[in-house]
Amino acid sequence: MKNKIGAISLFLIIHLSLLIGATAHAAPLGKRIVLENGMVLLLSERHTIPSVTINMLIKAGQVAEPSDKAGLAHITAGLLTEGTKKRSSSQIAEEIEFVGGGIGASGGDDTASVNLTVLKKDLDLGLDILSDILLNPAFPEAEIKRKVKETKAGIEKEKDDPSAIAGKEFARLLFGEHPYGRLTEGTPESLDKMTREDIVKFHAAYYAPNNAIMAVVGDVTEEEIVSRLNKYLGGWSQRELPKRILPVVKPPKHKIVKPMDKKITQANIVLGNIGLERENPDYYAAYVMNYILGGGGFTSRLMDNIRDTKGLAYDVHSYFSPMKYSGSFNIGVQTKNESAKTAIEEALKEVERIRKETVSDKELEDAKAYLTGSFPLKLDTNSKIAGMLAAFEFFNLGLDYPEKYPKIINSLTKDDVLKAAKKYLSPDNYILVVVGDIEKAGVKEIPAGVPKL
């Protein structure tokens, strides 16, 4: 047995040194270029497969929409591919799909994203369509009407998904008046009031090259892509961006419990609090702490306790969801209605434990080893690289992030982990949403605004 381990570690040493040798000569992940029109381009040349992947972020997410127009950012992005001044919705789909490519646009919380994937030979066609949907969307009335109808039907359909219901209610209670508390796709009421003028104005205000990040990954050289972007996006002009003041997010002052009755076999539980924004320096300690608590898949404490030892759930996890201006922390678990209370109690026990006792040396070392060692797996396809490059820019992490990241993680101590747990987890003030058979689950409501006894 010992011999075998010896053989493996020998292998590891040999291959590790090969790997280090390879990395030292490897080109950096990408290059940052600011185009003539002010747009930031991040380029990673990868010539192994004759295709190009483009991932764009435009700072036109729900944080940019007025508070009485929930869903505006989402519908504006969704309508980009539904008709331009020279192409109808069907023509856009037909042209890109004919060559086996794909284009899509969607609106999220911080940003809208536009994605394009084409074979290299179709790059000009792809960029022509991409520039057309960004610069010249027509927002036809008929398409708006159809999109509103479709979005409303989607909202109705989502009521079949208990974990989606729980997650949305959790965000609403947690973020309140902040845009993160609104539903990305809006509500049937806000959608009914949406006008073409709202959409046209939103697009004109926020879809600008100086408000956009483009990551390009694949079989293309700097010269090829820059000249084409200057051609296809040259007419896209910079403009002054509207200033928005966002409300301050405040953590709940007391426990809020929201049971939501649905005749299903499991209770879908979401429990959590305000987390932190991505650029907060505490992010890394919180991330490591969460890995040990419930982010580390099969090896986390929540998984060990609630799934492996007690057999209460198939899925139990926790995560920080760090956004640009705030973030959330939440624990999620689904268990048969009758075990809901036990699962909640056990989750809270783990929260309490990680706030009171320092984690073990082994737990910290294992967490560091995974978080640093698995980083290359986050960069093993073109679309993963494109997503990462865009995020590096959006969150000001820098293109040298792959080198900085392991150093930051490895520098963290058990005390840093404990501090993060004490600061971001609370065993008393949290929001708990339970969707399931509430009678069987036995969960009692504690409404917002009512101080605990």
Add this chain to the structure above:
Amino acid sequence: MKKSILALLIFVSVSVSAFAAGWDGVKEHTLDNGLKVLLLEEHKAPVATFQIWYRVGSRNEKPGNTGMSHLLEHMMFKGAKKYGPKSFSQTVQKNGGNDNAFTSKDYTAYFETFSSDRIWLSLDIESDRMRGLLLDPKEFLSERDVVKEERRLNHEDDPESAMFEKMMEVSFLNHPYRIPTIGWMNDLTNMKVEDFKAYYDTYYIPNNATIVVVGDFDSEKMLPEIKKYFGGIPKGPEPPKMTVVEPEQKGERRLNLKKEAELPVVVAGYHVPDLEDEDSYPLAVLELILSGGKSSRLYKTLIYEKQIALYAGGDYSMVSTDPNMFYLYAGAMPGKPIDEVEKALYAEIDRFKVEPVAGKELTKAKNQIESSFIMGQDSNFNRAMLLGQYESVASWKLLDRYVDGIRKVTAEDVMKVAKRYFTEDNRTVGVLVPVKEEVKK
């Protein structure tokens, strides 16, 4: 216009040769104990994926023991001789890797993805649990509960999934494809750990498995290591052949599932051949014309023009050990009667029988298939999945023939398979009928 299409066609054939080269690098070996090994080097990133595929799934189960293959997959993480309970994933993760497993009707597969310097660990882990599984009775009881929670989560509380489960059960009356891979709840409740030893011994043997490694490693080093770790495991008796054949369906079958849900859904399934039949190529092309993106026929008519469906599609289960199904499905828009949606689905299928598909539509479908194969080469995991799936149900060599087969498909071929398989007598129809229970305030 015509010129540009011609130009595109020339380009496409250039790219396709790049695709064909994609499987050229596969090195195939069979160890003396019957273990099949497929190695594909890909050095573009310092990562690799290791997968081991066993030819066992719910296809090998019988009434009363449904869900056994999947529960055994769960037990494979609960300790073997060298790696005790919990230590598989712990070992993988502290080496910066990800691991998991999945079970289907035809196969059960385990995988790890690592930085390339750690991929060797997979050999130790997978050779340990191929023959050394502990099957601890206490671990079994809690894991059985975990699987019951998985069933509640993904089947009982998900109306569409519950509907699909019923569809399989009615589409196949004899063949074990009617069994849900997760197992029926009552069978799970009654399952005992003692039942698993014989099942494990029957199917977890080298001559019923395939190892697939794709990524940044050296085959000259990998193969001897695989031999070192797995070569000493004795060959087992050939697992029993599953001989059930589903008799030809003679007449439409219908079922309604009443369940708490928001919107009605209709699914129509037709018995079709699998990838070993020449008809699989035109069926794959038909699937794309029907539902490949927003320019496809179902999207254009049901969703975009008529606005009677929130979503609609076709799904051809081609990669299958025995002949499987081609499903059409659609979810109704609020207020639209589901029988109108069902008729619209048939109208689209019937068009294929009377009207040859247009040249441009046919070319588009072929372009889509070819580009998805080229782009699919970007992911080691995806390539390993394809090799493992094809080899488990038939042979990985069919992958090489696939693009050629697709390229030869004509409009007549598509019409022929539409007429042959999409008949009323060969059809099983399921409707999800939403019911609302009174919710207490």
